[in-house]
Amino acid sequence: MNDNILDIRNLKKYYPVKGGVMRRHIADVKAVDDVSFQIKRGECLGMVGESGCGKTTLGKAILRLHDATAGRVYLDQDAEKIEELEALFASDKPEAVAQAEAMRKMMDLTRLKGRAMKEARRKINIVFQDPSNSLNPRLLIKDIVGEPMIIQHVYSSAAEVEERVVELLGTVGLSREHMRRYPHEFSGGQRQRIAVARALATNPKFILMDEPTSALDVSVQAQILNLLKRLQDEFQLTYLFVTHHLLVVKYITQRIAVMYLGKMMELSQTPELFKTPLHPYTKALLSAIPIPDPETKIEKIILSGDVPNPLNPPSGCRFHPRCPYAKEICKERIPELEDAGGGHLVACHRWRELN
């Protein structure tokens, strides 16, 4: 049917800024600005970027925890139907657009309602960054992990739910005795495991990992990363791994997307991104990683200035004020994602000359 489990087209998420006496809409914070990409079944796609780049917002918009301002998200849909719908959108004729809207109500995750949406939520789930906030402190672990199953009416009896909870806890390395406890009795790493168990409850196909190891210690991080890898193989899951830690993303992902100020700058296979980065921002980002090896000395590209504000993004290429290779064209036109060969996409006017 479709190699891609998620197909995202022209996704936008703007936050309106109201100002003035009458609280009129004067500007937008363009957190995610026209992003399109696909996630293949069973792969782990990493999404990296610094603060303000919109990676977390993008993830939550895909999961419909925020409502996207525009764009389509196709979850597990037939590839031909997607192309058909997109073609209808691209055309000018009003009947085509009307037909597109009608089809969209059944296929687009951002437009589903009621029962269809609830069923779609069975297939997707999320693991949050901060384990102390992501578990309800007043519920027992048994209730926390069992909740998705109860909401989705997966089983008919409480006993079945409980058995499944025990099974899930075992999968993540905990045991039956931990069921009847409160979250505050566990350490950060254990809580994150519980969050993973909860995400697996309804046998989803896709899980959004929103910086799952950033709040954990280094040694615990290794445990969780190994766990996530194992689970991906065991249950054929697809991950969208959002993080700012480049070495972690190198370890666990097969493809990486680099975001900057709401736009995607580069997307490629992981080893290739680290060996031959094409975009200047990626190059600077990679050179800035502190390497745990005192012998290697990398020439650091120190970017001037700070990460700009998504409220007032620069014109043209978002990166041009800090880019050491910026030219006139970079100020005027927004670069599109071009294929540099073998699925390695890059959005830069000058990528050919610089490599």
Place this chain on the structure above:
Amino acid sequence: MQTNDNQQTINAEAVKPVVRSAHPRWKEFGFSMKRLFKNPLTIIGVSIILFFAVLAIFAPLLAPPEYPDDPYKMPHNGWKMTPSPPSAENPLGTLPQQYDILYGIIWGARNAFKIGILVVLANLVVGIVLGALAGYFGGIVDEIIMRITDIFYSIPFLVMAMALVVAIGRGLQSIVIVLIILNWPSYTRVIRSEILVVRDMDYVQAAKASGAGHLWTLIRHVMPNSVFSVIIVASMQIGTTVLSAASLSFLGLGSGAEYADWGQMVSTCRNWIVGPPGDRLAFWYVVLIPGFTIALFVLGWNLLGDAIRDVFDPKMRRK
């Protein structure tokens, strides 16, 4: 050597050994209770409340009613206007028209509890419902509810109370109704601000991501985590409500002179607060005793509210 992350991931010392013990909720409750009673002020507060509760429950035994069909009518022997000082017959003295103060205090305790608990419960229900709707849904719902709350806040309490009582008619029931109508805004605000914080917590988002509807999220996740602050406010308000009711009674909006109600008792003694020249404190007992009783009642609830807040406030919890 590939370390399997499954083996020995749980340090035996890190998780306490499992014993066939009570349900963890009871354990938590027990722990909180222990914390609660470590504080000497709590013990004082709870003792005061228990003392009044005993008075209220055993009123028929401690002060047998003179008029069986209406135990709230205070007994009096005589019609003399000047209050009599404490004596063998009237251990705490009498009010004008010889109503027995001791009787009034004991049966007044019942009224105090009634007023306090009724008003606060009703306020809690209204406040929680409105506050939850406003905080959780936000947007226009929030605006409307908050503006209504603001309107109620801006009305001067005493003026409105008097107007309403005049409209409904005098009596203790009127005071209760008036207090219910006028006191709910603070509860709404408190719970709304708590909900605004809880609403953005990750576990609420996780429930949404699993497909939970609004009602489920509200009842299972949002409310249990935001209701504690309101409970603390409520427990302190029980005392304050009685004080407000007493003030309204003092202004003459309460029940008639013979009714056993603390505020009303002070009200009838308006003219005897200051005694005749040369003996200003002649009638100390008419104001001091009912007044002191009210103060003690409020103090008890305040101490309890403070102690509950110290133990249950999530920011000050041990974890």
Place this chain on the structure above:
Amino acid sequence: MEKLADTKELYTNFYTFEGVVKALNGVSIHVNKGETYGLVGESGCGKSVTVRSMMRIVQAPGRIESGQIHLFFSEEQRDKAIDIVGRSEAFMQTIRGNDISMIFQEASSSLNPVLSIGEQVGESFQFHRMPQMLEETEKRLSEDINAGKGLVPYKKMIRGLMARERAVYERHNRLVLEIDEQLYRLEEATDASDIRKREALKRHREHIRKKDPLVQFASHVPFFKRYRKRIAFTIRVHVIELLRQLGVPNPDNVVDRYPHELSGGMQQRIVIAIALACHPRMLIADEPTSNLDVTIQAQILDLIKKLKETLISSVLFITHDLGVVAEVCDRVTVMYAGDAVETAEVKELFKNPLHPYTKGLMNSVPKVEQEGALQTIPGTVPNLIHPPTGCRFHPRCPYAMDICKKEKPVTIEHSKDHFVACHLFTGEKHNER
């Protein structure tokens, strides 16, 4: 290398509701002059507690139980070590910000949101460099007076006031120094009268005030108070210069701004500026870049490296990121659960980690050329209220022996300048530290 500061067998406890948290279990570390010293470990290992004990700002309910902390500050007497564990708060106040400065993780919470940048950075100058500021302002005033600018008599009066204030400061400092000298001489005294003298001196030192009636009057009366503005101007000039040295663009503009108007990286620079205002001998950085983006982190680390050549002499850098350690530090100590388990030069540590925890830590960090799965350290960090007996790492150690459960390992010097505290190595004959 010469030592700048060290601790010996430092024990710090926290007396909490649940029990006594034995945060530090006999930590002995030392920082040399002119080096960047790294303190690595995970959360709860005690690195923050160690430096806070060194600065004597351990938060209640914490208390330094026993041990010594020495600072080697005197220029003439190299070995003169001042033990600051027992010193008074007044003494510590002259050291903090002046000789040792500290910067914290969250730049935004280190800055006061209602004061402008200029005011905050200027505070360091106000506390520690007042005589110098007064002198400079006086000089400027004298120049103005000679040039005949403005209300000459008024300026003369102000200059007079400043001279008096400066005299007060200098006298106070001199007095304090004398008392400190006497205290040092009486340090080892056991004779009863000497002890009494010592106690009296300590009390006196706490309470001597900078006093001069005219200056007191002038600093409170509205019209005369204006003389303070000139000092503020001098301080401002210094602040702008300092910000320029730290690479802050448009320092004249930034000086009047408020912290919330700046980005995270810029705020961290301001925090560093406040710490470096008085040219301290040692800068303690408690995870300063952990919250920052990678590119901003690179900027800040680069800045610290540059500043080491000019403004700072030694840096104590706390972090949990081994990459940062490899980049910035010269020498490193690895801490675990309140123990300093291994100390070595950075290159030596990465090439030849000895302690099982260090090895485990290095294997669990993803590297650029990662082969195979990440090795993990089984188990979790222990509860410090009931810490494991003997070596605190033994429940998680793949090489644990019987002796590890019973005895705490002593730190030995395994090879030159490479110290480790592990029973695996005490069997071999090496120098006892």
